[in-house]
Each structure stands twice: as C-alpha cells, then as structure tokens.
Amino acid sequence: MCGIAGYLSKKDIPSEDKDDVLRKMLNKLKHRGPDHLKEFHPSVYVHLGYTRFVINDSQKGNQPFFNEDKKIGCFFNGEIYNYRELKEWLNSRGHKLKSGCDGEVLPHLYEEDGLDFTKKLEGMFAIAIADFRNHKLVLARDRMGEKPLYYSINSRSFLFASSIQPILASNMVSKDLDLQSIAEFFTFRYVPHTNTLIKSIKRLEPASTLILNYETWKISNKVYWKPEMTQPQMISEEKATEELQELLLNSVKLRTETYSNVRIGSSLSGGIDSSAITSLSKSFLKKRSFHSLSVHVKDDPEDLNAIKKVVRKVKTKHHWIDCNTEDIRLLPNIVSLMGDPISAGMIIPSYQCYKEARNKNVRVILTGDGSDELFAGYSGRLIMDGIIKKWDTLDARVRNAYLKEMPSLAEKLKSKLGNPSLSVLERYVAWDDDNCFDLHVREKLLQGTQLAKLDPLIRIRGLEQLTAGVPHENAMLYLELRLRLEGFMLVIQDRTSMACPVECRAPYLDSQIVEFAFKVSPTLKFSRGIEKYILRKAMKETKLLPKEILWRKKHPFSGPISTWMNKLPPNLEFLLTSKVLDKYNFVNSKYVSQIYKAYKISNLDRKTRIKYSDLLFAVLVLTLWLEIFIQNRPVEEFVN
Template sequence: MCGFGGYFGTVRDGRALLKGMTAAIAHRGPDEQGFFTAEAAGLGHARLSIVGLSDGQQPMSDATGELTIAFNGEIFNYVELREELRAKGRHFRTGSDTEVILHLYDAMGEDCVSLLNGDFAFALWDGRRRRMVLARDRMGVRPLFYTRQGERFYFASEVKALLQVPGVAAELDPVALDQIFTLWAPIAPRTAFRDVWELEPASLMIVQEGSVSTRSYWSLDYPDREVPPRHRDEREAAEELRALLTDATRIRMRADVPVGSYLSGGLDSSITSALAAGMAPGGLRTFSVTFDSAEHDESAFQLEMARALGTQHSSVACGAGDIAAVFPEVIRFTERPILRTAPAPLYKLSGLVREARLKVVLTGEGADEIFAGYDIFKEARVRRFCGRQPGSRIRPHLFRKLYPYLPGLRQQSAEYLASFFGADGSGLEDPLFSHRPRLDGTAATKLFFSGDLRATLSGYDAAEELAARLPAAFARWHPLHQAQYLEARFLLPGYILSSQGDRMAMAHGIEGRFPFLDHRLVEFAAGLPPQMKLKGLVEKHILRDATKDLLPPAIGRRPKQPYRAPDSQSFVGPGARDYVGAMLGSAAIGAGGLFNPKAVAKLHEKCSRQPASGFRDNAAFVGILSTQLWLAAFTGAGQATAKAA
C-alpha cells in the first residue's frame, strides 16, 4: 500500500510539484518517497513497504527505462504471474509485485489488468507511445482521482495531493452533496470537489496528447432470472465456496511483514480470522473496537472468537467522546461529508494496529454484498411479498422478524409497520425498489438545505441519476440480485471501501485486505441461486454452511448485527467539543451558505435536549457537521468563526 501522484503535460518545475503532492499524502507511505520526471510526464510515490522490502522502491522503471510505474496496492497472484513470465524468458531484477505489472504491460499492453488478482491503482508512463495509463481494481478498493488544467492532466491517490496543483481550488460540488444526502456517497466519477473526478472501479484510462479515453475491463454480472442456475447442488456449491475463500485468504497472507486481522465479533471477520489463524506463522494478532453502549458493543463475541482461535487480541475502546475527538481528522481523511460516524472508530482501530507495529490486516468487508447479508435484502423480500399478498396475516410477523436488534418495532401496530416499510404494493417495478425506503428516508435530510442550495439543485434527482446508470441487463435479474448490485457497485466502493475502508486505514499507514472481494469469489457468488444466499429470512445461508466448522456455534448462528456507532449523541451533552457549537452556529452555517441556520439551530437544540432516536435527525446532524468540517478543512470557510469561538 502506498500513495502516488503525477501529471501528463508540460509542467514548470515538475519535480517540485511532485514533492508537494507526495508530501500531502505521506501518511499513505511513511517508509520512503521517490520521483520520476520525463519531458511531459511525472510520477511521485510515497511507499508503505510490504512486499519486496529492500528492492521495491518506486516509481519503478523497466530495464529499458521506457516504462515507469507508480503503484498503490497489492497484486496477490504476483508469484504465479512471475513464474509464468519467467517460463517465457522474462528476467526479474526485484522480488516485488510492482515489477510483475511492468513485464505484463510490456507483453500485453493495458489488457494485462485482466490477469491481476489484487487491490490496486496505478499510473504507468509508456515512453514509447508517450501516454499515461491509469487503472483501478475491479471492486474499487484502492482510490484514484484526477483533474485537468487546460492541456495538463493531474492524478493522485487522494484529492489533497491534487490541491497542491496551482489553479486547483477546493470547491464543493452541490450535486455531489445532494447525492451524499440521498445515496450516502457521490456517484462516481463525481467527487465532493467540483472538477475533481474519480476513476471508476474496473476502469482503464489512457491519457495522451489531445485525448483522454476511458473504458471498463470487467463488470459485475448476474444470470437472467429465467436461466437455470449453474449451481444446483448446495453441498457442491458450499465446497467450491470454501475452496475459493480459503485460497483468497491464502494469497492475501502474502507479505514480507506480519499480517493481522480485524475481528468485529460478527460472522465475516470471524471467518477470515479463522482461516488466517491457520496460515499465520507464529500466530495471528486480532484487533477490535469496543463501545460503551450495549446496543453497539460486540466485545463478548470478539473475545469468544479470539479465545477459540488462540489469537493475541487487542481492542480499543470508543465512547461518544472519543468519536467527537477524532471526527475533524476523520473528515480530513474521508475528503467528503458523511452521514454516519461509523468511520471514526475504524480510524481509532487502525491507529491501534499501527501502535502494534503491524502494517497489514485482513477484514471481512464484502461478504454482506456478495452473499446477501444486509437487512435491506430481507426487508425488500418482505416488502415485495406483502405488496403482492396484501391480505396475508403473516405480514406483521414478517416485519417484526426483520430487525431483532430494534426491540421498539415489536410493539408497533401492523398498520404502522406496513407504512414504515412501505409495503403498500406500490413501486414493485421500480428498479430501485429494494432501496427506495432508504433513499427516501435519507433524502429527508435535505429539508435542512438552504434556499439557495435548493434553487441550485432544482429539478435534479440523485436517485433518478442512479437508476439511469444501471446496466441494460439489470431488469432481467432476480430482485435479490438487483439489490445486491446496487450495494456492490455503488455503496461498497462509494462509502464502505472508501470512507470506512481505505481512508481510515491509510490515515495511519495500514493496508486492509479483503478476501471476500477476490474477484473469483465475487463472480462465483453472483452466479449462485438467490435461495442459497438468502434462504427465507436467513442471510448468508451458504456462507454459514460452508464455514460452520470454523466457528463457535454462538458466532456461526448469530444473526447479522450491522456495524454502527453513536451518531448525534457523540457531539452533545456534558463535555461536548467546542468545535461542534462553532461549526453549527448561525455565523458558520450562514457563511457556508449550504444549510438553513434556523433549522440547524433547532436540530442542534433538539439533539442536545435528548438523544435523537430517528434516522433522519441523526443523519442530518452528522451530515451537516461533517459538511461544515469539510468546508473548514479544505476551503477555509468557517475556520475563523471556529477559532473565534
């Protein structure tokens, strides 16, 4: 894992610019820095050394000096690829995975990315053809951003590096803000910064004089619902799943430094930790977050799993005050407003890993998306059933089974529950049917937008744009697969892998690795019949079956409990941080111009009197505060007000 930046075009004092860009993302690669300049191109690199410790310096050139690469991430199948290349007469000077990409590109051109099993983003200068090749991994684990200034093209692992380029200003994109306050994240390639773009997952970009072209090299596809499934025998499918997941974990244990594992206490991280524990020479170290509040804390399950595996376990406590203490830094690293505080505990967790002198951890992200683990999948199934069976007497029972960790729902009337879940039979043909309640509920936070911002966004519908981006085959997929696609292609790269994943880990120079996002496993899971993933209302059925021997029964049978952290209550009450009042005060809100000062004041007062219980108020509070912190961090707006307070 590393960070890089660079440019294509004629740039005055390119090396000085590269040094500034690289310094801005030095947290991504604290071990060493390197630079490369050519007549019309430059690359800067900040390295976190994990593979090829002594000879993996970057930017790295091939033997001819005509190909030079800056690379962020890991190629997990580099050992096999290197042996294949050696068999064809290729000679290697280093033991790094970076050199493998150079040889593959020399042999195949940009199509080489189809052979890479990894989490990566890279920029490769092809001096022969005078072009810059940018690429990003299939699932969007590693970030890559770009912008243009006239004929000059700039790119980097984080936006803060691009802000070192003369003429690139930090200005909030109002459409991106609308998307965040509807969809939780901008729709790529849009970012929170106006005129700064993100290379989409599974994409290649070719930059050369006079042209920039982009194409996708992989897509997430599901079978037509009318086509008989390829996997009909559940036992055989479970065995294949186990073999794929084991191998995905095995190759992600490759490193020249120790590899640890996050352990949340849930099914997914317990599985990856169990597999890794059998592959870790000298034993596995595991890391967890604990919470003061019982509704968020999973420490009992974490400790049970750690004892079962015999790991050396460490945890970091995270209370409401801890979240408020780190939240401004969290926003500086997410580089976008967010609606939940969930990234903050993960920021503290990666700090714990760094204190333990580790650089790499496995994590369980991706399992919920590919094996249908989220409650939203079950909710959509129940809503669809109730919409088609309006007279069914089991409707209230189904509603109450959805969220066992929300006991208040059990006391509600059948009419309230039907209204809450939107199960009135409308919208069954809506391509966003599965997510419509979430989208509508989140969009309610826009009631706090200022009149000027509403006028700017008049006529724009973020959900409509999302629907327009869906592939042509989407309508032919099973409803569960449609819902899975929305999670895997939008929320996963747009929020989970960025704000909660790469950004929080790399803030402390930690590389997260995701066995469940091995593209072989993703493709396998996509081809499974829906009932193997969501059996009735039992999520991740086949994953549980395939891994039941790895886990204590209490973990293996445990229903999904989503990872959550205290939201608005982290910022109010005794001991509230001074910056909160300053950022939400009328002066700062008015200066930002994005929100209604009176409405924000009422929300702040309401949340200060008693903890917000509803999603809208919690999301609005965190969203408004994070937007104000974003403005202060990147544009300077509100800083003077905050300091004065």
Template sequence: MCGIVGVLTRDGSAVDEATIVGLRDTMIHRGPDDAGVWRREPQGNAALAVRRLAIIDTSDRGHQPMANEDGTVRVAFNGEIYNHAILRAELERRGHRFRSHCDTEVLVHLYEEHGPSMVEQLVGMFAFAIWDEAAQHLLLARDRLGVKPLYWLDDGSRFAFASEIKALLPLLPRREVDPIGLWQYLTFVAVPPPRTLFAGIAKLGIAETMLVTRDGPQPPRRYWDPIANRTCFDGEAVAWERELQGQLLRSVERQMMSDVPVGAFLSGGVDSSTNVALMSRLSATPVNTFSIGYEGRAAYNEFSWARQIAERFHTAHRELVIGARDFWQAVPGVIHHLDEPTGGPVNVSVYLLAQLARDAGVKVIHLGEGGDEIFAGYDQYLRIEALTRGAWRRFRRLPRAVRQVVSTTAGPLMSLQPRLEIRREAMLRATRDGGRLWWGQAIGFYSREIERVSTSRLRRLVDRGQPGGLVLSTAAEADAAGARDELDRIIYQDLRLRLPEQLLMRDDKLTMASSVEGRFPLLDQPLVELAMAMPFEEKVRNGVGKHVLKRVMSDVLPEDLLWRQKQAFRTPLQHWLRSELAGPVERRLRTSAIHELGYLDREAVQRLFRLHLSAKGERSYQIWALLSLCLWFDYWIAGRELTPD
C-alpha cells in the same frame, strides 16, 4: 501499498520536479518507507511520483516508479497483486527478466505483453498509472471492487492524478464545492464517480481504466461487472458449500501474502470471525487481532464475542475502549485523512483501531467488509426483497390517485422512525411510474428530506431527480448484465456505490492514515464471482441471510455466534449527541462557514438536531452526515483549523 501522483502537461510544458515532489509528500502517511520521482527527459512533460509502504520485497529493489529494461514503460502503483507469482512465471517463460520479487514489476512486463487489456488478468486491489513512451499515453486503472481510490483533474493545460484528493488541491486555482456532488452526498453519504465534492476533481469508478493523451482523457472503460462476470456454476446445495469452503480458504491465503506482520480487526461478527479462523489455520504464529468498545455502552460492545473467538483460535488479542471525548478528539484527524466526507461515525472507530494496530507493529490488517453484500447479510436486504415481492407489488397495482392519497397521509406518520423509512419511501415512489424502491443500504436523506434541509439556491443548481436517475440507471445495468431477481439488483447497487465509495474509501484512507494496509479477503475477486452466481435460496433461508456462509463455517465457529441476530459495527453516537457531544456538535452545525454558501437551510438543520435531542426521532446518522459536511467545508474550503471543543 503506496501513495501515487502524476502529471501530464497537454501544452508540452515541463513539469516542475519540486512541484510534483511537493504533491507526493502530502501523502507521506501512505508511504513512509521510501519515495521516488521520475520525469520524462528531456521534454519534462510527464512525471510520476510515489510514496512507498513496503509490504512485498521490502528491499530497495521495490523502489518506484518502476520501469522495464529500456525505460519505455513506467509504472506508479498502489496496492497488491495477489496472483503476481503466477503471472511472473508465465512472463518469465515468455522471456521477460525480473530484477525484484515485487508485484509492481509484474505490471510493466504484463503491459508489454498485453497493453491496456493487461488489467483483466490481475487479481488484487490496485490503482496504478502506466506511462507508455512509444504510444505517448498514460493508462490509469482502478481495481474491480474499488478498494483503491484514484482521483484526477484536467484543466485544459495539464492532466494530473493521485491516490488522495489532498495531493491535487494545490493544482486548483481555487477550492469550490460541486453543487451536484453535494446533492449526491446528502443522498448517498458518498459522492458517486465520476464526481467528488470538489469542483474540478473527479475520480475513477470501480473496474475502470482510462487512457490519457496530450488531447486529454478518453472516456473510461469498464473491464469487469459483478453480475456479467460471475462464475458459471450450477450445483446442488452441498456443491455450493464445498466450492465456497475452498474459495474462502484460498482468498484468505492469497491476502496473507506479506513480508511484514499481518493482523485482523475482530468485531465478533460472522465475517471477521471467519477471517480470523481461517487466518489462524494458515498461520504458524498467533494472529494479531484488534477490537474496539465504548465506555459505559455495553449494548454497543461485542467484546464478549470477540474474546470468545480470540480464545478459541489463540490470537494475540488487543482491545481499545473509548468514550465520547476520545471520539470527538479523533474527529479532526478523520476529516483531514478522508479529504471528502463519506460514511458514518464508525469512521472514527476504524481510524483509532488502525493506530492500535500500528502501535502493535502490525503493518497489514484484514477487515471483514463485503460479506454482508455478497452473501445478503443485511436485514434491510431481506425486508426490501420481501416488500418487492409483496406489498410493493400490490400497492403499485392500485390506481395512481389512491396511491397518492395513501402516501400523503401515511408517509408523515413514518417520518420519525428510520426503520420505517423504507416503507414510507416505497409509498412515495409507488405514486410515480418507474420508481425504484431500493436506493442503497445507507441513505442519508431521501428526496423530500433533502428539500427540507437545502435551500432554493441549491435546488436551482441541480437536477433534483439526479440521485433517483442514478439508481434507475444502475438497476438497468444490473438487468442488462443478467440480474435474476430483486436481490441481485440490490446487491449490485451496493457493490457499485456504497461498498466502494463509502466503506472501502473509509477503510483505505483511515488505515493508511497510520501507514497500515487494509485488506479484504471476502472481496477477493474469485470469491465475489462465486457468491454472485449463488441462487437466492443459498443465501437466504427461513428469513436468515448469509445462510450459505454460516453453513460452511458451522464446524469452525460457535453455533451461538453464527446464528445470533446480526449486530452492526456501530457507535453510541445517538446517545452521545444527547449528552456529552450535544453542545460541541450543535455549535459546529450552527457556526459552520458552509452556511455562507447558501446551500443549506440553517434553521432546518437546527430543527433536525432538536428533533434528535427530544428523543422523538432518531437522527444521529443524518446529523453525522451534516456534521461531517460542515467540518469538511470549514477545514478544506474555508481553511479553518479543527480543534476539539
């Protein structure tokens, strides 16, 4: 795991080495173990730099940037290649010689053999750049599920890329908000590729490669699709279970590959418990596990379930208990390390858990992300699927005028309760031909709500139908790839947007903030491809999601844990906003410099906060989204220091 950065000048001018070293060292937290820089000589028009967190072959032989024997192929690499030993053996049979045991070195030799298509042979999480001296181009690549981020900018005279936005900010003439990115953020609580919240900075999408020459970047190429590349397997229930059982164990085993201590976050849910159970089976020593809870908020704590798993598998278990003050004091660090806001208040919990792991000497941590997506574990998935087959279909058959009357009268009655938001939005969209019901698992503001908190100035600058258009185009891509049913489309939408740009982006940056590498066994490529091949009835039975995973783990995990009602990994923010954090949050929302832009309606934001305070409506997720946006703007755009009140 590393932090990488590079520059290719388009006008042939030389890259200043001190400049690229300065960009690199904004990411010391991503690589405190080593640092390297390479500049093309004598021209100096291309440069790569790396901060290294040593995980595999911790010796100096893993120093980056790394080159082939004659220096014609050089790589700056962030991530892990789990099948590097298999690839290395094949390359050695072809005559390639290796100087280290690092997975990084596999990349340069694999590129020599296959060029840009080499990415299709990689199993792992990665973002990398390869300079090809003969072809005079740069190849950028991001992994299939988007575990590793990769940002870039092109100002006409130079192209630059980095693992984090903060490494590119010194290259911007000025920091400005992208209004379309802002509108997308308010909708998805993340900005879909290729945009970011910073005007002039873009990001590579999941499973994309991009070639860059002196003429500039070429259009990205997507080399993998979760539906089109699913496993060809048509078995009975027992066969699915047997195949999944083996693939789960192989996934965990692959991702335990490390020359440094490995641990796991343990919430007590099915996903993290599955991970810990299989890690314990494969480990000769007790697995380090870490859990977080909240003072005086037993309903939000899963300590009893986590302790049950820790005792069952004899882990070295540690717990962290935080209150509202601890939470609030950690927020500035979260804003700094995320670079742009994304996701919910669980961000803070991940940030603090990573610190706990680091202090325990654990350098690699397993997280349970992905299980709810690939195995249909979210209750909301099941409600949407049922609506699509039932009420949604019947409602769409009504005359348009009738649909409009129903949505106009019933919609406002549902607006105070987020759990009814799906049905409300279903009514609104059913009045329009072609409207999609599912927009994502964690939407911040739907269209009409954004119009209430935004100003006419922002609305004039953006295509207000753009988020809906993105949803429609993603659904169309799912169908083109071979989606079988609505559940396929729902999962596809979240694998393309929410999972990589909200959850994995959060986990990568907030674990790396403590120089800890996050890994995701349930997102191992072969496992995802198998899960995407499973039919609906394997994942959902009798209204219970994730059914096949629970059946497979029934002889390993306690029955009461497996079949209990799903409890999301969450915080007591909704209560803290009505008590300890009410004053500080209200002040930040009211006094933020973002209001000088004229994009947000300050009074509408205050009304939303007062609605939550009154307990007539639960709006903590939306308030967090707005608070994160305000704090981000104050820190990264306006240059204000973020000090807890």
C-alpha cells in the same frame, strides 16, 4: 502499499515550477507512504511519483518499475495477490524480474497484453503506466474499487493521485464546488459513483482503465470487467457450501502470504464476517503470531462477549481499543486525512483500530468487508425487496411463511416500497434504514437552499440501466456494490487505515467470490430468517468457530453518534450555527438549530434521536470538510 501522484502538462510551464508542483502533491501523501518518496521526471511534460509503505522486499521494491528496455514505467498502490503465478508466466516468456515485489510484474504484463493486462490481475490496485513508446499514460483501478484513484483534466494539464488532497495542493485546479454532489451526499451519506465535491476532480470508475495520449491530448475510458449477472442460479445448498468454502480458503491463503517478518492480524467485531476471516487466517499462519484488534464501544456488551469467544477459540493475540465520548475530538483530523467526506460514526473507531495496529507494528490487517453486500447481511434491500416485488403472485401459505421469517416485512409492504412502479434505483434509495438518510427529514434540511430542487439520483441512473434484464436481487446487489460498497465502506476502510498507515485486505472481495455471489440463489443467502446463511454453512464445515458465533444475528457496528452529538465540544458545536452554515447555504440553518435544540433538551423517542443525530453528524462532517479543504483553515483550529 503506497500513495501515487503525477501530472502531465500540455503546454509547458516554467521549469523551476515542475519539481515544486510534484513535491507539493507527494507531500500530501506521506501518511500513505512514510518509508520512501520518489520523484520521476522522464520529460518536461511528464512528472510522476509515489510515497511507499513497505510490506514486501524493502531493498529492491522501490518504484518506478520498468520493463527491460525502460520504455514502459509503472507506479502503483495496492497488492497483486497472484503475482507469483504471473511472475512465473512472465519468466517463461523471457522477461527478467529482479525483485520479490508484486508490482514488478505490471510493466512486463502490460508489454505482453496491452490494455488487457488488468484482466489477469487478482488484487486491489491503483496503477499508473507510462507507455513512452506510444506517448500514453494508462491509469487502472481494481474491480471492486478497494484502492482509490482521482484525476483532473483541463486544457493545460492532467493530474492524478490516490486522494484529492495532492490535486488540490498542486494549485492547478479550480476549487468550485459541485452542488449536485452535495445533494447526493445528503442522500447517501457519501458522494457516489465517479464524482467528488469538487467539480474539477473525478474518481476513476472501478474495473476500468483511463488512457491519455499526452501528445494528442485525447482521453478515453475502458471498462475491463463486470460481474455476470444473468447466469443460471445455483440452488443446491451442498454444492454452494462446498464451492464457497473452497473459494474462501483460496482467497484467505492468497492474502496471508507475506514475508515472515511482517506482522499480520485482523479487525474483529465478533460477527460472522470478521470471525470467519480471523479463524481462516490463523489456520494458515499456525506457526506465526496472529493479532486481532477490536474497538469496544461503551455500553455495548453483546460484541464484547462474542469477541472473547472467538479469541479463546482461535487463539489470537488480542488488542482492545476503547471508543468513548471524548473521541469526537479525533473527527477534524480524520476528515482532513480522508479527503472524501463520509457521514458515518464508524470512521472514528475504524481509525482508532488501525492506529492501534500501527502502534503494535501490525502492518497488514484482514477485514470482513464485502460480506454484508455479497451475502445479504442487509437482507432488506437484497432479499426482502424481491419478495415485496412479487408479493401479489404468492399464495397465502408462502406469504405467511415470509411474514413469520421477516418481522419487518409487514410494515414495509405498507410503505411506498409496495408501489410496483418504482424503478430499481428508486427502490434501492427507499430502503433508508441503513442506506440513505430519512427522506422526509432530508427534505426539511434542504428546504429553501440551492440544493432543494436538485434530483440526487439523476447522475447515477446510468448504473440502473446496466441492470436491465437482470434478476431483481442481482440488480440490487450490483447497485449495492457500485454505490454503498465502493463509495462508502471501502472509502472508510482505505482512508482510515492508510491514515496510520496499515494495509487492509478484504478476502470476500476476491473476484471469484464476487462472481459466486451473483450466481448463488437468494434463498441460500437468506434462509429461515437467517442472513448470510450460505456463508455460515460454509464456515460450519470448517469447525473453526464456536456455534454461537456461527449463528449469531447481525449486530450493527458504529461509533456512539448519539452520545457525541449530545456532548460536542464548543469548537465543533460552533460549526452547526447559522454564522457558519449560512455562509454556504447548503442546509436550512434554522432547521439545524431546531433539531439540535430538540435533540439536546427534549425526551425524543429512540427512532427520532437516531434520525436527528445522523443528520446533524452529516452537517458537522460536511462543514468541517468545507472549512478545511475550501477555506484552508488549519485542522488545529478545530482540535481542543
């Protein structure tokens, strides 16, 4: 695992500045790769580098990797899980690979297959290929967007990096803010799709390559994969259970193959997702110590008891981390390390979990990320919405059965979701319970500001067009993967883990499991009122988990935002005042003051408290980000 960065110049800049620019960029990635730093200056126009976090082959695994004649070089971040198979094939083609490092296959594979080299990869990756023969830089990102890659281009230079911090540190790009992105942030809790809060910086789309000819300065993009969304649905429960079980076993096996001296573990919440991964991983590592880590949020005994049952059954070496009221003090440092502002209470406990893993020298953590999206853990958007869409065509018997299975269905039928004219994307956003901010409160927050009249969906309607002719449930699943998973969940996972650093691996995001999720019937994902039904059935057959865990209902996990917002330290509370907020004019400071005061002194009902605390936390995160990244204020100013 690494951080990668580079810049290419069209018009030469003074030679004394070249090394300095790249060094500034790499210095901002030392947290991602504390074990080794390398600069590579193959010409006066091309400057590449990386920082390394060692997992495999510490002696021979330093980058850049080259093909035999050194006409193709490569820096990369991530893991190529099927590299052994690829290495064997490349050796049969006459290539000479010298290390046990997965990334060494990349320049040789590019030499064989050109831009199609990514199609053979199973893994999580952000890749930079320098093709000196054809004067090209090729950037590539994994299918689901597990590993980040940002870039910026202007008339003089092209820059790329694993986060926005190195690009900003180069002092070669404008810091002008993108108002549309801020409007999107106050809709989704994150900036979706390919944009960032900085106009000049974009993130590379998942499952795509970017090609820059650094002689002609022509740039192009190519999407190399997207899931098959219109295939015939698998309706056999027996067949689906068998296939998913086999896919899970293969995926976990690939992701647990590490050097024996590397400590490996899992983040364990007590839910079916992480419990399944923990038990499957341990089954492949019987002779090795396997660590599990859990964050305990005060006053939440439900997860605590479930986790204890899994630990006893699977026999892991378990570590507890407490998340308390005072841990809000970690927020400024986390925001500065993440680069992307994310309004989610889980960013703090996630960081705490990975920090403890690093303290215990656990370098690889397997996670349950992706299961909720793929198998309808968020049953509302992915399953219930399809039922609402076809409600008028259902007979009374079927309607009554659905109403019994889904207690919240009756309420949703009366909401605007009952409007058949809403587009797929509009329906997706309307499910604001665990996806977007409450739209009514959002409207008041932005009233009178420069964001008020901006349509937060205008730039992402292109995603909706890709779902034309696709079954409704699969259209919603595709949006879930491209929006919430890539822009929210995977950002939290990557940034909080690599801030420590620890390498996270997500077995559910294996490409074959993703393809399976698009072909299995929605009735096997949500059945008899049980979400992720087919996953639970597959795990039942393994006999690795207690029955109570197999059929335990989903229990949302987050940091205690309500408690944090009620007891903010003065240095953070100040960021919610008009003195700070009016400087940017992105939110209505009077409304912020009003709901903050009501939150602090009134007896609000639980639903309103959650709405207010979520929105206040978002304002706090964004303001912190602006002060650190735009105003260049040191993080230390916000830490007690």
